[in-house]
Structure formats: C-alpha cells, structure tokens
Amino acid sequence: MPHPISILKTGLVVGLGLLMLACSSKTVVESDLGLDDAPEWVNEGTQFLNDKDGRLFHGVGQAPAIGDASLQISTADNRARAEVARILSSFMDVVSNDYTEAAGSGKDAVSQQAVSRQIKNLTKVNLTGVKIIGHWKNKKDGSIFSIAELDMKHMKNTLGMVKDMNTDLSRYINQHADNIFDKVAQEK
Numbered sequence: 001m002p003h004p005i006s007i008l009k010t011g012l013v014v015g016l017g018l019l020m021l022a023c024s025s026k027t028v029v030e031s032d033l034g035l036d037d038a039p040e041w042v043n044e045g046t047q048f049l050n051d052k053d054g055r056l057f058h059g060v061g062q063a064p065a066i067g068d069a070s071l072q073i074s075t076a077d078n079r080a081r082a083e084v085a086r087i088l089s090s091f092m093d094v095v096s097n098d099y100t101e102a103a104g105s106g107k108d109a110v111s112q113q114a115v116s117r118q119i120k121n122l123t124k125v126n127l128t129g130v131k132i133i134g135h136w137k138n139k140k141d142g143s144i145f146s147i148a149e150l151d152m153k154h155m156k157n158t159l160g161m162v163k164d165m166n167t168d169l170s171r172y173i174n175q176h177a178d179n180i181f182d183k184v185a186q187e188k
Helices: 004-024 039-044 069-103 114-128 152-159 167-187
Strands: 045-051 054-063 129-138 144-151
Touching: 039 054, 039 069, 045 069, 045 144, 045 167, 054 069, 054 152, 054 167, 069 114, 069 129, 069 144, 069 167, 114 144, 114 152, 152 167
Parallel strands: none
Antiparallel strands: 045 054, 054 144, 129 144
C-alpha cells in the first residue's frame, strides 16, 4: 500500500500539471453569431474598423421583441451607442497611458489625474457624434440589431471645440491617434 505522503505528492504534481495546462490553453471566443441571413456587421459585432471609409468605432446593440417597435428600436440604438462608448473609452485609456508615458517625468511630467479627467470629458463630447447607421430585424425571433458608428475624423475635429484642454494632449492625440487606433484594432 502506497504511503499517504507519496499519494499526496503525486496528487499535488498531477493537480499542478492540470492547472498549468489549463492556464496555458488559449480561450477561443467565437465572434460570429452564426445568423446566416444577417448582415455582416451583426455577426462581427462591436469592433474597431479600419477600411476604405476610414478609422471607425462600430458598436452593435440588440433588443429582443418587446411588442412596441419604437421602444425596441430605441433600446437597440441605445445599446449600440453604449458599445461605441465602451470601445471609445478603452481606446482613450490607451491614448492616456501612451501620452503620460511620452510626457516623461520631472518638470515635463503631467498630472495623470488631469489627463484622465480631460480624456473622460473628450469621450463624453465625442459621443454626441455617434450615428446610428443601420438596423436589422431577425425574422426568426423578432429581435432588432442596431449599428452605431463614430468616425476618428469626427473625434479629432471635436478636439478643436473642447475648451480648457491641455494643448500638448490635444497635439499628441492629433499626431498619434491614428497609429494608436491601428495598434488597438490589430489587437482585437
């Protein structure tokens, strides 16, 4: 009969091996909803899109059949706008981090809190430029999908209208936002 300590050691080694195997496996997330008759944007979902039309933030929202078509469309539209807000916020977090790193330390350092506050304000202002560019109704279950779009050009143009914005931050965004967008879009 094996010694209890050796059983414990063997169990521990096997357990650690399984844990390491589980941690090293990559989670695969299927982004295609598999709706055969749906437009491509429904199946692709929320994303950063860099194509012939420019650098775009696309948000997709969905609302189940609720009996009131107007309310259903409004719900899907609001959810699509919220998706644009979410990815714009994550994009602006990257911009903020890159800017504070580029600003350095010492007398050239910028206040992370001030930059963060300005980035949040810029995100809110830019959300006024989000447009609903399409709808699709799933005939099988009656759900409605909306797609919202925010163009990077609009975002940059909005910078000129923001009062009290740090001029260095504004200049940094104008010069680097496209490259940061391309980097973030490739990571997604």
